[in-house]
Each structure stands twice: as C-alpha cells, then as structure tokens.
Amino acid sequence: MISPLAAVRAVPRRTWLRHRFVFLVLAPVMVLFIYLRIIPTGQAVVMSFFKWELIKPAEQFVGFDNYTNLLKDDNFRLAFFNTTIFAVATTVLSVAMALLLAALLARAVRGRLGGAIELLYFAPVLVSMVPVTLGWREIFNYNNGILNAGLGIFGIGKQPWLSDPTMALVAVVILSVWKQLGYNMIILIVGMRAIPHVFHEAAAVDGAGAWQQFRHITLPLLAPVLLFVIVITTISSYNVFTQVYVLASDVQGAPGRLVRVLVYDIFENGFRFFNMGYAAAEAVYLFLIVIVLTIIQFRFLRGSAE
Amino acid sequence: MKQFLGLRKGLALTMALGLAIGACSPAASTAPSTAGSPAASSSGGASASASASAVANACGDAAVTLNVWGGYPELDAVYKKAGEAFTALHPNVTFTIFSTDLRGFEQKLTTALPSNTAGDVVVRTSNFLARFIDQGLLAPVPDDLLATITADRYDATVLQDSSYKDKVVGVPLFSSGSALYYNKDMLTEAGLSGPPTSMDQIWEYAKKLAKTDASGSVTRSGISFRLSGQGSGVAEKFWILLLQYGHELVKETSPGSGKWAADYNGPDGAKLLQIYVDSLRDKIDSQNIEHDAKAFETKATAMFAREPWVVADIATNAPDLVGKYGSISLPNADLGATETMFVPTAAPNPACSWDFIKFLTEQEQQLTIPTIAGWLPSRKDLDLTEFLAANPGYEGFLKKPAGIKISLTPPLPEFDELETKLATHLVDAYADYANLAGKPDKIQALLNTWADETNQILAKGGHGS
Numbered sequence: 001m002i003s004p005l006a007a008v009r010a011v012p013r014r015t016w017l018r019h020r021f022v023f024l025v026l027a028p029v030m031v032l033f034i035y036l037r038i039i040p041t042g043q044a045v046v047m048s049f050f051k052w053e054l055i056k057p058a059e060q061f062v063g064f065d066n067y068t069n070l071l072k073d074d075n076f077r078l079a080f081f082n083t084t085i086f087a088v089a090t091t092v093l094s095v096a097m098a099l100l101l102a103a104l105l106a107r108a109v110r111g112r113l114g115g116a117i118e119l120l121y122f123a124p125v126l127v128s129m130v131p132v133t134l135g136w137r138e139i140f141n142y143n144n145g146i147l148n149a150g151l152g153i154f155g156i157g158k159q160p161w162l163s164d165p166t167m168a169l170v171a172v173v174i175l176s177v178w179k180q181l182g183y184n185m186i187i188l189i190v191g192m193r194a195i196p197h198v199f200h201e202a203a204a205v206d207g208a209g210a211w212q213q214f215r216h217i218t219l220p221l222l223a224p225v226l227l228f229v230i231v232i233t234t235i236s237s238y239n240v241f242t243q244v245y246v247l248a249s250d251v252q253g254a255p256g257r258l259v260r261v262l263v264y265d266i267f268e269n270g271f272r273f274f275n276m277g278y279a280a281a282e283a284v285y286l287f288l289i290v291i292v293l294t295i296i297q298f299r300f301l302r303g304s305a306e
Numbered sequence: 307m308k309q310f311l312g313l314r315k316g317l318a319l320t321m322a323l324g325l326a327i328g329a330c331s332p333a334a335s336t337a338p339s340t341a342g343s344p345a346a347s348s349s350g351g352a353s354a355s356a357s358a359s360a361v362a363n364a365c366g367d368a369a370v371t372l373n374v375w376g377g378y379p380e381l382d383a384v385y386k387k388a389g390e391a392f393t394a395l396h397p398n399v400t401f402t403i404f405s406t407d408l409r410g411f412e413q414k415l416t417t418a419l420p421s422n423t424a425g426d427v428v429v430r431t432s433n434f435l436a437r438f439i440d441q442g443l444l445a446p447v448p449d450d451l452l453a454t455i456t457a458d459r460y461d462a463t464v465l466q467d468s469s470y471k472d473k474v475v476g477v478p479l480f481s482s483g484s485a486l487y488y489n490k491d492m493l494t495e496a497g498l499s500g501p502p503t504s505m506d507q508i509w510e511y512a513k514k515l516a517k518t519d520a521s522g523s524v525t526r527s528g529i530s531f532r533l534s535g536q537g538s539g540v541a542e543k544f545w546i547l548l549l550q551y552g553h554e555l556v557k558e559t560s561p562g563s564g565k566w567a568a569d570y571n572g573p574d575g576a577k578l579l580q581i582y583v584d585s586l587r588d589k590i591d592s593q594n595i596e597h598d599a600k601a602f603e604t605k606a607t608a609m610f611a612r613e614p615w616v617v618a619d620i621a622t623n624a625p626d627l628v629g630k631y632g633s634i635s636l637p638n639a640d641l642g643a644t645e646t647m648f649v650p651t652a653a654p655n656p657a658c659s660w661d662f663i664k665f666l667t668e669q670e671q672q673l674t675i676p677t678i679a680g681w682l683p684s685r686k687d688l689d690l691t692e693f694l695a696a697n698p699g700y701e702g703f704l705k706k707p708a709g710i711k712i713s714l715t716p717p718l719p720e721f722d723e724l725e726t727k728l729a730t731h732l733v734d735a736y737a738d739y740a741n742l743a744g745k746p747d748k749i750q751a752l753l754n755t756w757a758d759e760t761n762q763i764l765a766k767g768g769h770g771s
Contacts, residue, residue: 055420055441075730142594143523158523163534163593165737248536257593257733258536271413272537273723274437 041287044280052277054270066281076282079265080289082169086261087237089173090180095230097177098184103214105185106192118189122182129179133246136175137162140247162247168257172243180236184229191225192218227301231294238290239263262286365658370399372655372662375418375425377411378645380615380679381480387678388671392662399658409537419443422652426659429479432470432646433715434722439475444648447474448660454667463712464684467644470717476646477663478684480675482613483640483712484546485633485702492526492608501634505550508609508637509581515608516590524592530607531582531591532598533736538722541729542641545570546611548578549639549713555725556716556760565771566718566764568757570728576750580743582736587743593736603627611636617699618680633702639711644684676700720767724760731756 016023048067051060070076101121105114124132139147140161148158161171199217208216219226241263248258258264262282270279374385382403389401404425405411412434418424419438428435428444438444447455455474457465461481468478486508488501496515502508512528519525532543545555551574559565569575585591591607599616601607603624620627647666649659665671672683676693682703694704715721735742735752742748764770 053437054416055437055443075727143525158594160594163737165734245536248534257534257737258730260730268726271416272726274416274719275723 044283047277048281048284050277052275052280054274054276062277066278067285069278070281070285075260075265075268076262079260079262080285082259083238083240083261083263085169086173086176086240086259087234090176090237090240091230091233093173094177094180094184094233095226098181098188098229099226101181101185102188102192103218106189118186121185124179125182129242130246132179133175133243136171137247140171163257165257165259168247168259172240172247172259175243175247176237176240180233184233187225187229188222191222195221223301227297230301231297234293234297235290238286238293241267364661365396365399365655367398370655370658371402372399372427372659373402373404373425374427374429374662375411375415376403376405376429376645377408378429378615378679378681379405379407380618381405381429381675381681383678384671384674387674388662388666391671392665399662419650422650424650424652426649426653426655427663428648428650429645430648431643431715432468432475433717435476435646435648436470436717437719439470443651444475445651445653445656447477451477451660451664454664459685459687461686461712463642463714464644464686467642467714468646476648477667478644479647479666480679480681481642481644481684482615482681483642483703484611484613485635486609486611487602487616487631487633487702488609489602489605489627489631491630492605496608501632502609503634504637505547509585512585512590512609513588516588518589522589524589524595526605527591527595527597527601527607528609529585529591530597530601530610531585531736533586533591533593534597534733538725538729540732541725543611544578544582544728544732545725546636546641548575549641549711550636551575551578552638554713554716555728556718556721556764558716559771563771564769566716566769567771568760568764570760571750571753571757575753576746579732579735579749579753580746583739583742583749584744586736586739602631614676614682614700614703615680617697618678620699628699631699633699635702635706635710637707639713640706642712642714645681718764718767718769720763720769724763727759727763728756731759 049061049063051062053059105118109117139145142148142158142160142162145161147161151157151159159167161167195218199221200213203213203217240261244259244261244264245267263286266279266282266286269275269282372389374389376382376385382405385401385403389403393399393401406414412430415424415428415430415435415438419428420441420443432439435444452474455465455468455477460468460478464478464481465474467481468474468476486501488511492515493499493501493511496511498511498514502511508529514528515526516524516528517526532540534540541555548555548570553572553574554569556566557569559567586593595601596604596606598610599612599619602610602616603620605627617633620631647663649656649663653659667685669685669688672685672688673693675681675683676690676697682690682700690700690704694700731752735749742752761770
C-alpha cells in the first residue's frame with residue numbers, strides 16, 4: 001500500500017511545473033474560500049461547544065450540551081420536520097416539473113416560441129425573493145387573493161393559505177417551486193441538448209417511441225445533470241429562510257403564520273435570543289443533514305449516471 | 307549609509323510636519339467632554355439659539371456627520387427636521403438617518419454595536435440594550451445631561467424605563483402605551499352610545515360589532531386581536547389585555563428579590579385565553595381577515611388596541627376616517643415603553659452626539675414628535691392641550707383615568723426569549739381554537755405547560771424563583 005505522502009512525491013516534478021499556472025491562478029480563490037468559508041465553518045463548530053452569547057463570547061465550555069438540548073427542543077424538532085417536508089416537496093416538485101418542461105422545450109418546442117417560454121419560466125429566478133414573496137402574500141390573501149378567487153371558479157372553497165399551519169407550509173412550497181422551477185429547467189434543457197441526436201435517431205430506427213426514448217436514452221444520459229440539479233435544489237431547500245420570514249413578517253399584524261424552519265430557528269436563537277453557541281450547534285446539525293443527504297444522493301444517482 | 311540618513315531625515319521632517327498640522331487643525335480643537343460642561347446644559351424651554359454656543363463647543367468647527375439610528379421610520383422626519391435646525395446653528399454638522407422596521411433594526415444593532423459600526427445616536431429601549439450596556443458598548447450619559455433627567459420633567463415610569471440597575475442609562479425621547487381605537491359609525495350602527503369603559507363591556511361590544519357574510523366568513527371583526535406573526539408581538543398584545551385583569555407575563559416573586567416567575571397561568575390568564583379562542587369560534591375575529599391598523603383603516607375591524615402612532619397613520623392612509631373614530635384608555639392598566647437615546651462608546655464624536663441628544667429633548671423638538679410622527683414625547687412638562695384639541699384621536703393616550711397602573715418590560719435579558727416562545731404557543735393555540743373553545747381544563751393545562759417553559763428560561767438566565 002502506498003502512503004499519500006509517497007504518492008505526492010511520486011508525481012514527477014515536471015507535472016508540478018507544468019501545472020504551476022493552474023495552482024497560481026487558483027491560489028487567490030482558495031485563500032478567499034478558506035478565509036470566508038472554511039474558517040467561519042470551523043469557528044461555528046468550536047462555538048457550538050460553548051455557552052457563547054453574541055456579545056459576550058466564550059463564556060463557558062459546555063461540551064455536547066447544546067447538541068443534546070437541541071434534541072429536546074420542541075422548536076428545533078418542529079423546524080427540522082417542517083424543513084424536511086419543505087425540502088422533499090420542493091425538490092421533488094421542482095425537479096419533476098422542470099424535467100417535464102425541459103423535455104418539451106429541448107426537443108418539441110423550439111425556435112422563438114421555445115425561447116419565449118423558457119424566458120417566461122426563468123423570469124422568477126431573476127427577481128429578488130423579498131418582492132416576490134410580498135407579491136405572493138397578496139396572491140395567498142384569504143379574502144382578496146387571486147388564488148382563492150381562481151379556486152372559487154372550480155367550486156373549491158377559500159383556503160387559509162397564510163393562517164393554517166399546514167396550508168402555510170403548502171404556500172411556502174408553492175412559492176418556492178415557482179421560484180426554483182426556471183433554474184432547474186434551464187440546466188436540464190442544456191443537459192438534454194448536449195445529448196447527441198444520433199442516439200435518438202438510432203432508437204427511432206429501432207422503433208422506440210417517444211416515452212421509450214426518454215426513459216432509456218434521455219434519462220440515463222441526463223443522470224449527471226439531474227444529480228447536480230437534485231443536489232443543488234436539496235441544499236437550497238434546506239436553507240430556506242427569506243420566504244418564511246417575509247410571509248410571516250408582522251407588519252401591522254397582517255395574516256401570516258410563521259412556518260418554523262431550521263435557518264429561521266438558528267437566526268432566532270442566535271440573533272434574537274443571543275444564544276450563539278446553541279445556534280451554532282443547530283447550524284452544525286443542518287450542515288450534517290445536508291452533507292449526509294448529498295452523499296446519499298451521490299451514491300444512488302452517480303451509480304446510475306456511470 | 308548616506309541614503310539611510312537621508313531617509314531618516316525625511317521621515318523626521320514628515321512626522322514633525324504631520325504633528326504641526328495635526329495640532330493646528332480644527333479637529334484638534336474638538337474637545338471630547340465639553341458636552342459635560344455647564345454651559346452646554348440648556349433647559350427644556352430654552353430656545354435653540356440659546357444653546358448655540360454650547361453646541362459649537364461640543365461639535366467643534368471641523369466637518370462632522372452624525373448618523374442617527376432608529377427603529378421607527380416615521381421618526382425619520384423628526385430627526386431630519388431637528389438635524390436641519392441643528393445644522394442651521396452649526397453648519398459643520400450634517401446628518402444621515404437610518405431606520406428600518408423595529409425587528410430589523412434590533413438585529414442590525416445586535417451586530418453593529420459589538421463591531422463598532424453603529425450610528426452616533428442610537429434610539430431604542432434600555433431594556434433591549436441592557437446586554438450592550440453590560441458589555442460597555444454604550445457610553446454613560448454625561449453628568450450635565452443626567453441632571454436634566456429628573457422627576458420634574460419625566461414621569462416616574464419613564465425614568466424607570468430609561469434606567470438599568472437603578473441608574474439612568476439613556477435620555478428619553480418618546481414614550482408609548484396603548485389605547486382602544488373604536489369606529490364611531492360602527493358603534494352607532496350597532497346601537498352603542500359610547501365607547502366601552504370596562505373589559506366586560508369591550509367583549510360585549512365586540513360581539514355586537516362583528517359581521518359575517520352569507521357563507522359564515524368573518525367580514526368585520528368586533529375587535530382585532532393579534533393572532534399571528536413572528537417575534538414577540540402576539541404575546542405582548544396578550545399581555546396588555548392580561549394587565550387589565552391585574553396580571554403580568556412574569557412577576558418578581560417579592561420586590562427586589564431578583565427572582566421571577568410566570569404570572570399568566572392563573573385563573574385570569576385562563577379566562578383571557580378562553581375569551582380569545584371563544585371569540586374565534588364565535589366569529590368575533592378570524593385569522594383570515596386583515597388585522598391591526600390596516601384592518602381599522604379599511605373598516606375590517608370595529609375596535610383594536612394600539613399605540614398612538616396609528617392616529618398619524620390614519621390621517622395619512624385613511625383620511626376619510628378622521629373624525630369618525632375615537633380612542634379611549636384601556637380601563638385598568640397600560641404597558642409603557644420609552645424609546646431612549648444612547649451614544650455608542652465607539653462613536654467618533656461623542657460630545658457632539660450628546661449635544662444633539664440634548665437638542666432633541668428641548669421643547670420645540672419634543673413637540674414635533676406628535677405632530678410629525680404621531681408618537682408622544684417623553685417629557686411630561688409640555689403643554690399638549692392645543693395639540694389634543696386639534697387631534698382628538700389622541701384622547702385615549704392623553705386622558706388616562708386617575709390611578710391607572712403602568713407596567714413596564716422587566717429588566718431581564720431573557721425576557722424577549724420567553725415572550726417570543728410564549729407568542730409561538732399562543733399562535734398555535736389560536737390556530738387550534740376549535741379544540742380549545744369552551745374547554746377551560748385544556749386551556750389551563752396548556753398555560754401550565756407554557757409557564758413551566760417560561761420558568762425554565764428564567765432559571766437559565768439566573769432569575770428563576
């Protein structure tokens with residue numbers, strides 16, 4: 001068995017020299033990345049083992065107390081539950097719908113019409129989350145919202161989108177899927193268009209229908225892109241914050257039930273209750289959850305991609 | 307070697323020149339503690355020009371920009387006007403004003419104060435800023451200014467609310483409390499001759515004033531409760547009504563003991579929560595309609611309790627309502643709060659900042675607060691008779707019944723946490739009104755569970771009984 005050090009030594013000096021330009025141009029970015037990402041993450045881990053107030057640092061080493069107390073904390077458990085439901089629903093819906101749209105737009109609808117439709121679906125990605133959420137708050141309005149008015153046409157009664165605990169979560173999912181859909185769709189369209197036509201032509205010659213071509217050619221060849229989209233959507237979904245914050249902002253007590261999610265709970269513990277150590281432990285939990293999910297997704301999906 | 311000597315000479319010359327310029331510059335004449343001089347202490351009734359020389363001393367002649375930070379955007383115009391008057395006296399001083407919604411402001415302060423990036427003048431309650439005072443991030447009030455913060459000028463509750471650990475820590479700017487706003491036309495329409503004057507009457511009126519449509523949906527609430535929203539607001543509104551029954555959210559077990567316990571889980575607390583959930587069941591209010599000032603302005607509610615700023619808000623957003631509504635003091639008690647002015651320890655021009663604060667406490671500036679922003683000045687020695695005659699909407703705030711009890715936010719750093727967590731529980735209970743309405747046992751059990759959590763938070767903060 002060869003040791004890592006020996007492996008590095010085994011790389012010919014020529015190779016280092018040949019790639020020195022690469023190392024040189026990467027160095028500033030790596031330094032920034034370490035300074036802005038790695039060090040703060042490490043500091044958060046350290047902080048999580050202390051009773052650490054925001055303005056009164058490192059009061060007392062508490063070991064794993066913050067972690068064990070979190071497991072008994074109703075708000076944390078509710079936040080974890082809500083975030084997981086939100087992430088699963090948003091990822092499944094936004095990826096599935098994006099896949100459907102991409103399949104249509106990559107092959108069936110092209111030209112100016114295709115471009116216009118792509119732009120239409122991508123437009124929400126370009127708008128900042130805060131104004132978008134304020135707009136959706138009006139759409140979800142119980143009495144005057146366009147959504148309840150639309151449902152009324154089909155004989156469906158008014159839904160308490162912003163006040164009922166379950167419906168409030170559904171409302172955040174709808175808003176987020178609408179916002180995420182265009183991004184996922186564009187990535188998948190690019191992936192589909194990169195698949196050489198020759199595969200589909202050969203399959204068509206062999207008598208494969210559209211569904212069979214999609215199932216046996218498009219999907220397997222799209223797997224690496226699909227993996228990327230799923231991982232990115234899962235990560236961003238677990239980090240949901242702005243939507244729930246704005247939908248429930250208590251400006252003059254407008255109807256808006258807070259959907260407690262992990263990042264909101266971290267924010268509240270850290271910046272409202274000043275329990276930075278506790279909030280840091282919660283952030284570490286979130287980090288671990290996202291890492292584990294990403295590894296699982298890589299395991300399952302990379303296999304099929306290869 | 308020659309080169310080295312030349313370099314040394316050059317450096318020495320540069321340093322000497324730098325020192326000479328520094329000594330002669332106008333900035334050097336900005337004495338840091340002139341705000342504390344007797345000359346700077348103009349009394350409340352004094353005109354702006356009377357304090358001119360004192361301000362000039364405090365702010366020097368060099369260009370100074372004071373950043374004023376507050377959590378009430380409606381006060382921006384007050385700061386701006388005061389700033390213009392101050393600049394007229396002292397052309398070297400200019401102002402920038404930053405404000406955002408209260409919660410956003412608190413979060414900004416939380417990070418800006420420890421990193422020494424906050425404004426020169428910061429306006430917030432001493433209760434919220436207590437942790438920062440403990441850490442020495444806010445400067446003590448200069449002695450001359452401290453001497454003006456007296457019982458002749460301010461109510462005892464204002465002084466208490468501007469104090470921390472029995473010491474005045476900031477300068478009161480404006481104060482607030484709540485009153486019950488009511489729509490006169492709606493009362494007349496319901497056959498009610500005047501505003502309610504007791505809690506029982508408030509609930510009775512609310513029942514008569516609520517309206518539903520053919521499908522049974524509430525179209526107008528009889529009284530608008532705070533039923534949702536993030537933060538502690540939901541619990542605070544519950545607290546204001548609980549005060550009417552003689553109870554607080556938390557109470558010191560014996561005066562001065564420093565030990566506190568939940569006070570909302572007794573029979574009166576249970577009765578109040580019962581009223582909330584029963585009102586939702588009986589369609590006196592609903593989670594699905596507008597609430598608060600917006601509801602009142604759009605005639606979606608007949609009554610609600612709020613601070614004085616709503617009067618100015620109505621004048622701006624619902625002018626057709628002016629003259630058709632009134633406000634009346636809540637019957638037994640009120641929750642007072644005083645927005646207090648501070649100077650961060652790291653502020654670059656503390657003397658000038660304190661002088662501007664002093665300027666804001668002068669009568670002329672204090673009187674702009676109600677007329678421009680709708681809040682009431684903290685000073686009690688101002689004559690607001692004419693103001694009230696011109697703005698009868700303030701009656702509920704300026705004509706309080708004798709002997710009304712004014713409660714204050716307890717000086718507990720963990721209070722916001724326990725209040726916010728209670729708010730979360732209350733929102734859940736209101737959402738579950740169908741299961742709780744008419745069930746006092748369930749309500750009492752819930753309150754006891756929440757009170758356990760409150761007591762645990764107090765114990766964690768070292769204030770448990």
